[in-house]
Structures are given as structure tokens and as C-alpha cells.
Amino acid sequence: MRGADAIVKAFEEEGVKNIFGIPGGAIIEVYDALYDSSISHILMRHEQAAVHAADGYARASGKVGVAFATSGPGATNTVTGITTAYMDSSPIIVVTGQVPRSLIGNDAFQEADTTGITMPVTKHNYIVTDPSELLSTIKEAFYIAPTGRPGPVLIDLPKDITAAEIEYNYPKKVQIPGYKPKTKGHPKQIRRAAELIMEAERPVILAGGGIILSNASEELIKLAESIPAFVVTTLMGKSSFPENHPLCLGFVGMHGSKYANYALTECDLVIAIGTRFSDRTTGRVDSFAPYAKIIHIDIDPAEIGKNVRVDVPIVGDAKEIIREILKIIKYKKRKEWEEMVNRWRTKYPLRYRNDGKLKPQYVIEKIFEIEPDTIVTTEVGQNQMWAAQYFRTKYPRQFISSG
Structure with a gap:
């Protein structure tokens, strides 16, 4: 089977329904294979837009978005879109064409070091130099992009790889040494978080985009109602919690509501879930939630303690950790805090x-x-x-x- 046909067949096995892109000489073999595929190709007018569209598809559907571009200027045009997906933890796969292997490094027509250029803004990237590694590379990309902290993966395909004859044997499973995303939080840390929640008199949940990525909105509602605690969101966390819910205070930070910011400033416990504590959320870090202890739940250990002090760090998947906390905590009425926040909500709409x-x-x-x-x-x-x-x-x- 031709490499290009194998690529398209593998994408079909991964459940890809839509691809956003622009054809070009270096990736033309793959486009030729798409003619016989059930996958719908959406022709864009710029490669940056193709990646943004794949990113938007991923955010709206929860599935991996896919974008295609040719080599050289086509590939370099994808960088802004890839960076956006990287910063916002969006699972996409970008496939770029490349000059034939024999011409790499010779300053060939429309050659660019695509993997070198995109290394700082991808979760992982590949250049396929052996036809026998083509299918395993695709399988790895579809595993890496949506797992752990989601992000963009780029596959750079030399033109002769897509034209080469290979045996189609798509892997059923993938094992990547050193890459084992942690989903379950440490039991001791979960118990400590539950203790702080039950002790708190003025708790606030800060919900970030990680709630949406983890599909944990139902669990978030249960957590807020079980404590009970008011919920503020980051900009990326907007829509993680229904804004018609009486416990929702909307988004917080530089452009958030006054009452949401008041609640975060005056609370005695912040339960931060799936947020990176960006400057737009915190304002001055040294005065962020000055009276509060902070529980930080995040799939990415690098985010914990990066921007704000944390009293109880928990590394793992938001959905799984919230479920474990719910098994421990008990409802505790906090009438004074509820009345205070609702007064702010009435006074500062x-x-x-x-x-x-x-x-x-x-x-x-x-x-x-x-x-x-x-x-x-x-x-x-x-x-x-x-x-x-x-x-x-x-x-x-x-x-x-x-x-």
C-alpha cells in the first residue's frame, strides 16, 4: 500500500471525520488518497486558519482536530495556530509535507526545518524518516495529543515517504517509554483537601479550562452543591459551570465581575481546578486570595506552584479527583458567607x-x-x-x- 493511502486509512481508523487544510506539492500524495476517503476535507485560504479551524473543532467536539499543510511556507504558516493550541491545551494533529529525504538539508525548494521551528510550541513532533515507522508515528500522535495535558502534535512527512510502498499493519495499542500521564491523585493529598474543604467557612471554587478538557462539568456541579461553594471561572473555564446556577459568579480576574473578584479576595479557601493561574486571573500574585489556603488540582505537575503558592497540590485528572473528594466531604451550611456574596452580587452587577x-x-x-x-x-x-x-x-x- 502506498504511504499516503496508509495515512488516510489510519486516520479513518482513528475516527477522523474532518480535515482542514491547503494542498501543495510536498503533500499532494496524501491529498490524492483523500479522494477515495470518507473523510471530509475543508479547503481553507491560509494554513494558519486551517490550524485554528482544527483547534476550534477540537474545542467544540472534544475530539482531536486535524490540519494539513504543505512544506516550507505552508508549514511555517501553521506556527501561530499551533502556538494557540499549545497555550490553550487543545488536542490537534498537524500534518505537514516535507521535501524528499534525499534533499533534506540541501536548501531545496520550499524546504524548512519544520520540526525545529515547532519544537517549542508542540507537545511532541515527528519527522518520519523510515516508511516502516509511519503507522506507529500516527498511532503515537493520536495517543499523545488528547491524553494527559492535551496539546498539538506535528508530523512532518517527506514526500518520498508518502509515495513509498508499505505494509498496512496499524497498531492497536501504543506504549511510549517515559510517557505515562498520571490521572489518579495521591490519596493522602485528596484526604487533606477534603479536610480543608470541610473546615472552610468561605470556600470558592476556581474552575479553569481543565474542567472542560476533562469533561468534568457534572462532577464540578456536584462538588459545588455538596460543599456548597460559589464557583468562579477563568476565561478558559467559562462554560465549565452553568451560569444560570445560583452558585455561579461568572468569570474572574482583570475583566471579571466585581462580585466574583470580591469573593475570591475574601474567601478562606480556593479550590483551583485545571487552571494555570494566569496574570489575567490573579492580577498581582502577591495579593491574590490573601486570606485563603489554596488547593490546586491539575493534570500537569509543572503548573502547580508555578505562579501562586499552593497549600495542597494534587496532580491528576480533574474528573477522577473530584469524584474521590465527593466520597469524603459532607454538606456544611455557610449562611453568613452566602448572604455576603449575594449582597455583593446585588450591589455590584x-x-x-x-x-x-x-x-x-x-x-x-x-x-x-x-x-x-x-x-x-x-x-x-x-x-x-x-x-x-x-x-x-x-x-x-x-x-x-x-x-
Whole structure:
């Protein structure tokens, strides 16, 4: 079987339904193979847009997004899209064409060191130099991208690899030495977190994008109701918790509501789940949640303690860890704290000047009233903040933006 046909067949086995891309000479064999495939190809007008589209597909569906680009300028055009997916932990696979192996390093037409360029902004990347390694590389890519902390994986394909004849024997399983994402939290740390939760009088849950990536929104609702605790979200965590829920205070930080920020400032316990504590969330790190102990749950150990002090670190999958905490904690009424937060919510609502002119905030509010179940995507800028403030999401993956 031709390498290009094997690639497409492997993608079909992985359940790929859509690919976003632009054809070119170095990847033309793969495009030729797509003619006979059930996979739908969406032709873009720029490789950066192709990767952004694959990223958006991944965020909206929870599946791995796939983008194709040719060698040289096609590959280098993907870098901004890949970086966005890397920063926001979005599982995508980018396949780029490359000059034939015999020409690599010879400054051939449209040659670029794609793996070298993208190494800092990919979870992992490959250049396939042996046809016998083609299928195992694809299998590894589909394993690495969505597991652990999700992220982009790039596969660089020399043109002669896609034209080579190979035996199709797609691996059923994959084993990568040194890569074993930890999903279960340490029992001792989970028990300590549960103790702090039950001791707290003013608890707040800070929900990040990791809740959405872990598909842990149902568990988050149960946790908030079982404590009970108010929930604030990061920008990337927006839609992880229904904003019509009485315990939801919306998103927090530089552009968040005053009452959400007050709650985070005055609480005595922060239960942070799947968040990197970015500067837009924390403001001044030295004054972040000054009266609170902090529990930080994250799949990536590198994030814990990176930006803020942490009292109880728990490394693992958000869904699994929340389920374990729920087995231990007991409901505890916190009437004074509840009344205080609700007073702030009444006193400091989100507002804008209604002077008779058509305001963006008003338009977004009306869109929510008319289409409350629609998926919202934003650019970065003030439009992003207005949408985050005035479109009240109801279900996970309803708000798609870069954070």
C-alpha cells in the first residue's frame, strides 16, 4: 500500500471525520488518497486558519482536530495556530509535507526545518524518516495529543515517504517509554483537601479550562452543591459551570465581575481546578486570595506552584479527583458567607451606560436571549470580554476563545 493511502486509512481508523487544510506539492500524495476517503476535507485560504479551524473543532467536539499543510511556507504558516493550541491545551494533529529525504538539508525548494521551528510550541513532533515507522508515528500522535495535558502534535512527512510502498499493519495499542500521564491523585493529598474543604467557612471554587478538557462539568456541579461553594471561572473555564446556577459568579480576574473578584479576595479557601493561574486571573500574585489556603488540582505537575503558592497540590485528572473528594466531604451550611456574596452580587452587577445608542453589550445580551443554546466564538480583544461578560453559557464547550 502506498504511504499516503496508509495515512488516510489510519486516520479513518482513528475516527477522523474532518480535515482542514491547503494542498501543495510536498503533500499532494496524501491529498490524492483523500479522494477515495470518507473523510471530509475543508479547503481553507491560509494554513494558519486551517490550524485554528482544527483547534476550534477540537474545542467544540472534544475530539482531536486535524490540519494539513504543505512544506516550507505552508508549514511555517501553521506556527501561530499551533502556538494557540499549545497555550490553550487543545488536542490537534498537524500534518505537514516535507521535501524528499534525499534533499533534506540541501536548501531545496520550499524546504524548512519544520520540526525545529515547532519544537517549542508542540507537545511532541515527528519527522518520519523510515516508511516502516509511519503507522506507529500516527498511532503515537493520536495517543499523545488528547491524553494527559492535551496539546498539538506535528508530523512532518517527506514526500518520498508518502509515495513509498508499505505494509498496512496499524497498531492497536501504543506504549511510549517515559510517557505515562498520571490521572489518579495521591490519596493522602485528596484526604487533606477534603479536610480543608470541610473546615472552610468561605470556600470558592476556581474552575479553569481543565474542567472542560476533562469533561468534568457534572462532577464540578456536584462538588459545588455538596460543599456548597460559589464557583468562579477563568476565561478558559467559562462554560465549565452553568451560569444560570445560583452558585455561579461568572468569570474572574482583570475583566471579571466585581462580585466574583470580591469573593475570591475574601474567601478562606480556593479550590483551583485545571487552571494555570494566569496574570489575567490573579492580577498581582502577591495579593491574590490573601486570606485563603489554596488547593490546586491539575493534570500537569509543572503548573502547580508555578505562579501562586499552593497549600495542597494534587496532580491528576480533574474528573477522577473530584469524584474521590465527593466520597469524603459532607454538606456544611455557610449562611453568613452566602448572604455576603449575594449582597455583593446585588450591589455590584455588571452594567453599562444605556444612553440610547446601540451598545455591543446590549447586542450580546439580545443574542443570548434569542439563541441561548448557540456556540459562541470570539476574537481576542474587547469583543472577547463583552461576550464573556454578557453571554451566559449553559453547557460545556459553548464558549470558544483563546485565553
